[in-house]
Amino acid sequence: MSYLDISINYGDQMLNSFIPEGRGTVRVIDSPDVQSEISDLKADLIHALENPVNADPLKELITAHYPGCGKKVLLIADDNTRPNRHTRILYPLLLPYLIEVCGVKKEDLGILIASGTHRPPSKTEIRDRILGGGIYEEYKDQILIHDDQNNLAELGVSSRNTPITINQDALNACILIPVTDSEYHYFAGVAGTVKQLFPGVAGRITINTNHTHIFDKETGFKAVCRLGNTTDNPVISDMKEMAALVQGHTPVFCIDAIMDHGQITCLNAGNIIALHDLANELLYPRRVIHVDKAADLVIVSVGEVGINLYQAGKGTHAAWNAAKKPGGTVLLLAPCQDGVGSVGYQEAMQAVQDMELDSALNWVIDNTCSRETFRIGNQKPVDILRMLKSLGENKIKILSEMDPDDLLETHRIAAIPDLGSPEESLRGFVSRFLDEKPEALIYVMKDAGLYVVPDGEA
Secondary structure, three states, X not given: OOEOOOEEEEOOEEEEOOOEOOOOEEEEEOOOOOOOOOOOHHHHHHHHHHOOEOOOOHHHHHHHHOOOOOOOEEEEEEOOOOOOHHHHHHHXXXXXXXXXXXXXXXXXXXXXXXXXXXXXXXXXXXXXXXXXXXXXXXXXXHEEEOOOOOOEEEEEEOOOOOEEEEEHHHHHOOEEEEEEEOEEEOOOEEEOHHHHOOOOOEOHHHHHHHHHHHEEOOOEEOOOOOOOOOOOOHHHXXXXXXXXXXXXXXXXXXXXXXXXXXXXXXXXXXXXXXHHHHHHHHHHHHHEEEEOOOEOEEEEEOHHHOOOHHHHHHHHHHHHHHEOOOOOEEEEEOOOOOOOOOHHHHHHHHHOOOOOHHHHXXXXXXXXXXXXXXXXXXXXXXXXXXXXXXXXOOOEEEEOOOOHHHHHHHHOOEEOOOOOOHHHHHHHHHHHHHHHOOOOEEEEEOOOOOEEEEOOOO
């Protein structure tokens, strides 16, 4: 049998030849090719630092606020649950600029890992998945890892009554430099920039309370809490308000990249809130894909982000947008070698595993999503249950390393049969699907950061 020349990531593997030729209708959905604004990355980075958005140039900011010794100029990096390609590209250019051009002493530089409520990354993960070997070896004694329950400063409450807590070292820095890459986010609208502060280096009480702004008893998530939307979105609005308050205490100079196909294609620097607004504009033509109709089957990869079920859920959500409702099937490709990845997610799904979908969704919202009861991870059961309500039971599948019985019984996700290798398993599933639906429309989503909009949908 001959197969279409289509490849897709499964963790760090590349799977090929899994859709037979001449069967069904297949469309590959990937980020569109865009004209890169980057011609010389080092020169373009310096240009961004010297011509920032709504801020003074970085060198002037350092001259005004860095006393010359003792106080930290603190960079922030994403943790190992993020791809961090931008980190490994930009840090080797940025750190020498801070020393040689801005006059910061090397010993006064620090790197804070924005781990939010996630487990602390290991030294190996910091080296290989975050900073890269060269920067890690040079700065390994100057790396701090955020702890969401200790070493926190309190800054009052937001207008939405969210207690504002943030890493004390971040607040004590003479200058804070978040280095981010902006992407669409499944309920905050747009990730990057302000999200590296909140939730990245925030306290658990802040993160938990902020996330309770997502929920609606009837629909699961509020309609405004969706991919790409920041208008009237209470989650991201709360984060931006808290970021503005931090800026009133500590100078914040953000560097934000837009990535396309693994490369930086746009680079801006300056005011962290202005950069968030700008990223929203820049992402729309890069991430919104209009299609004629929803698909019978959507195969989605989360690539190297699929280390656990919690993180991989972003792919399920992206594919759900593109799938026929009801009746469409989502197939998530994610090894999930770290298992579920969230105690809150695991325990909430265990609590409702014997309930019907409607009862389960109501129970989770009533019992795990209030200010008093919410823990990070509790938003995932709401999302998965509302997706199953619209698709139908047993319509979310997965190719992973997790236990198939636990996936189905607890998480309501059906593992596809193991045929000896990921590629054979995927090939066998697609073949069986096409046996049942010979005229099926299949979308292959190579990028889980895309917002696929079928005609007639918002």
